[in-house]
Amino acid sequence: MIYLDHNATTPIDGRVLEAMMPYLQGLYGNPSSLYRLGRVARSAVDCAREQVAALIDAPASQILFTSSGTEANALALARAQNRRLWVSAIEHPAVFENASKQPERYLEINILVADSSGKVLTQGIEGIKFQAGDFVSLMLANNEMGAIQDVLAFVEQLKGLGVIMHTDAVQALGKIPLSFRQLGVQLMSLSSHKIYGPKGCGALVRQAGVPLRPIMFGGEQEQGLRPGTENVAAIVGFGKAAELARLEFDQRASLMSALRNRLEQQLKGISGLVIFAEAVERLPNTLQFGIPDVNGEMLLMQLDQKGIAVSTGSACSAGSEHISPVLAAMGVDRGLAKSAIRVSLGKDNTESEIDQFVSVLKTLLARH
Numbered sequence: 053m054i055y056l057d058h059n060a061t062t063p064i065d066g067r068v069l070e071a072m073m074p075y076l077q078g079l080y081g082n083p084s085s086l087y088r089l090g091r092v093a094r095s096a097v098d099c100a101r102e103q104v105a106a107l108i109d110a111p112a113s114q115i116l117f118t119s120s121g122t123e124a125n126a127l128a129l130a131r132a133q134n135r136r137l138w139v140s141a142i143e144h145p146a147v148f149e150n151a152s153k154q155p156e157r158y159l160e161i162n163i164l165v166a167d168s169s170g171k172v173l174t175q176g177i178e179g180i181k182f183q184a185g186d187f188v189s190l191m192l193a194n195n196e197m198g199a200i201q202d203v204l205a206f207v208e209q210l211k212g213l214g215v216i217m218h219t220d221a222v223q224a225l226g227k228i229p230l231s232f233r234q235l236g237v238q239l240m241s242l243s244s245h246k247i248y249g250p251k252g253c254g255a256l257v258r259q260a261g262v263p264l265r266p267i268m269f270g271g272e273q274e275q276g277l278r279p280g281t282e283n284v285a286a287i288v289g290f291g292k293a294a295e296l297a298r299l300e301f302d303q304r305a306s307l308m309s310a311l312r313n314r315l316e317q318q319l320k321g322i323s324g325l326v327i328f329a330e331a332v333e334r335l336p337n338t339l340q341f342g343i344p345d346v347n348g349e350m351l352l353m354q355l356d357q358k359g360i361a362v363s364t365g366s367a368c369s370a371g372s373e374h375i376s377p378v379l380a381a382m383g384v385d386r387g388l389a390k391s392a393i394r395v396s397l398g399k400d401n402t403e404s405e406i407d408q409f410v411s412v413l414k415t416l417l418a419r420h
């Protein structure tokens with residue numbers, strides 16, 4: 053199989069699995085237990101905290117482990133309860149639906165619009181009179197078309213106003229240089245399974261002193277903000293994956309860019325093909341395109357039959373009239389949006405896989 057859907061999930065790196073195994077077998081202690089087995093588990097969790105912190109240049113004490121990126125987003129947005137909330141139109145559902153599916157929780161919900169290039173513009177907030185306690189959530193990089201957002205410009209514009217700024221950095225992690233300290237956001241969400249770690253593990257990074265509102269109760273774990281016995285093996289895996297992502301960052305980034313450029317060059321030979329967010333800086337591993345009069349879901353299934361895994365980019369059900377809310381927010385024509393295919397590369401992809409993908413794609417399109 054040729055796997056080209058790394059923004060959906062990545063396979064666990066063998067070295068990560070190896071680091072996790074002892075905690076699934078002999079070292080099964082509860083980190084809250086005071087005896088040796090518990091202390092071993094506690095120190096494994098603390099070590100993972102250091103490893104994740106090192107990848108994003110944050111103090112380890114500011115990392116709170118959660119069960120997923122989705123939970124990290126929910127915990128962050130709980131802070132916005134009874135306050136005014138701004139979310140961008142291109143957020144992942146794990147942020148966007150926190151607002152759209154429970155509007156009663158917030159004093160106000162405001163949408164930050166994106167332009168046709170895929171970028172959320174600071175101009176959208178220039179005229180707003182922000183108050184202390186207002187909450188803004190803007191993702192660092194989009195999971196569908198890969199556009200990197202200018203979060204730093206938002207932070208600078210909101211400086212000194214007492215606004216809490218959250219960024220969903222799930223897709224950015226390990227793919228672009230990322231410093232929590234330098235970015236200056238108060239809250240940042242991360243996920244393990246996008247960087248060759250296990251599924252079901254994430255983290256919320258929190259600047260010192262930023263109060264949170266827990267969404268679960270009944271334990272003192274994670275500074276009392278995320279109670280529940282820690283998933284030690286998964287946290288250890290997340291830590292190891294973060295360490296490898298840091299050590300291999302340059303190597304992975306240059307491989308990704310080279311492969312993506314190769315793919316882009318070849319795709320440009322296909323008549324009518326449009327690359328979404330082409331004009332802006334994108335994640336080095338991500339390329340989403342559309343081809344007029346092609347059904348993206350059908351093409352995805354045909355590629356699957358040929359052993360190639362890609363995505364349309366957004367969750368959709370077969371035959372539905374649904375189009376990606378992200379592409380809709382960018383004003384992409386409905387027909388073109390329905391043809392969307394997202395290719396997201398990983399550290400183990402090869403040039404030959406890219407060439408095979410393009411060759412199969414061309415054959416399928418010729419039959420169309």
Ligand SMILES: Cc1ncc(COP(=O)(O)O)c(C=O)c1O
Nearest residue numbers: 120121122144146195222223243
């Ligand atoms: C941008 C973004 N945020 C959040 C998530 C959710 O992360 P998790 O799968 O760990 O819940 C994803 C997963 O696709 C994502 O792409």
